[in-house]
Amino acid sequence: MSRTLHRTPCPACHHAVAVSFHDGGHQPLATLAWPATADEARAMKRLPHAFVRCTGCGHVFNRAFDYTEIPYGDEPNRMFNLGPLWGAHLAAIRDRILSMLPASPRVVEIGCGAAELLHALAGARPGTYVGFDPHAPLEAASDSVVLRRELFDPAVHLSELAPDLVVARHVLEHVHDPLALLQEIHATSEMLGRPVLLFVEVPCIDRCFETGRTADFFYEHYSHFTTTSFRTLLERASEHVRFVEHGYGDEVVFGVAELGNSATQRRILNESGTFEARARRTRRTVRMQLDRLYEEGARVAFWGGTGKAAMFINAFGADARRFPLVVDSDPAKVGTYVPGTGQRIEFRDVLHERPVDVVVITTQWRAREIVAEMQREGIDVPRVLLEHDGELVAFDSHSHPYRDASERSEEEAA
Secondary structure (H helix, E strand, C coil): CCCCEEECCCCCCCCCEEEEEEEEEEECCCCCCCCCCHHHHHCCCCEEEEEEEECCCCCEEECCCCHHHCCCCCCCCCCCCCCHHHHHHHHHHHHHHHCCCCCCCEEEEECCCCCHHHHHHHHHCCCEEEEECCCCCHHHCCCCEEEECCCCCHHHHHHHHCCCEEEEECCCCCCCCHHHHHHHHHHHHHHHCCCEEEEEEEEECHHHHHHCCCCCCCCCCCEEECHHHHHHHHHHHCCEEEEEEEECCCCEEEEEEEECCCHHHHHHHHHHHHHHHHHHHHHHHHHHHHHHHHHCCCCEEEECCCCHHHHHHHHCCCCCCCCCEEEECCCCCCCCECCCCCCEEEECCHHHHCCCCEEEECCHHHHHHHHHHHHHCCCCCCEEEEEECCEEEECCCCCCCCCCHHHHHHHHHC
């Protein structure tokens, strides 16, 4: 039995390795081309069906898929919804959803098509129902259901509509990165402080393993969900999955998850926002301090000029005209130039010949070593500064974590 491993990210769980699963050769589009003549049908472009299976969650996807080959702008993705068994399934889904909604719900559906589900919900319970689909038939809209011919954007529409429920039925199998979409909805809900329920339904390929059928695997469906990969998708998107169940003779799998109710994600978002604001203040403050040193006529040397030191010099506006002297103790860096600003990096001993008033240490974590090196080499500088807690501070007289712990304790005691 021949098996080939592929390093390719899984759309359901982002696991990095998949195994060969089904080579369907090159086939035409099956649901979106709608050829008007026999000759046009025979002349259709053939596209690669190179299906692989994620070794992490068991998800099946086409590693040769190219979203640009899908002509969504030409024909709608039509799905047969008129069969009595399918109608019964849709009614059961409607009732299940209504049992989770408030008296006057706000519901958004991604990829709503002709909005059959939204109309079913609106007919049973008044509320706000909005469907997003770039090719939605606007004649299917009504006083109860609003259809918008645009892609759903979590950052915009969650804030605008504040839905109680977001629905994605028979959409995620077409999306290039369904996990990223659900995680974005989750993070946006958390950031807005507005938890939202998510209802997802997709075709289920579990029966393919029992029967060996291969007709399920066509090009327009980039993703093919097993029960396990579907559950994994929801669990990667949310810490609170309410249920995962099957319908329509086990040919579909659906589930509900709570988004925007994660203490871990809320902590990360808050920490990130705090750090971002703090970094902006630091940049302004340190730039002003460097401006002041220049205006005062201080002779300044920056210790370190590549890597993180170069980032420091660029971020805080230490240009070569005002601050031409950059030194380093690594002979391999001497004679090269600071990326972005262009100062020539000199060996540290130049400070004997060109004494300065201030040394700015650009790499805080090496501050103790640099100061010890200066003392060892007899490089005497009145002030040694480093950035800490949003400003340039004196190495030897300010409390910071880059000095010896015993030195800090003695200072605090004094």
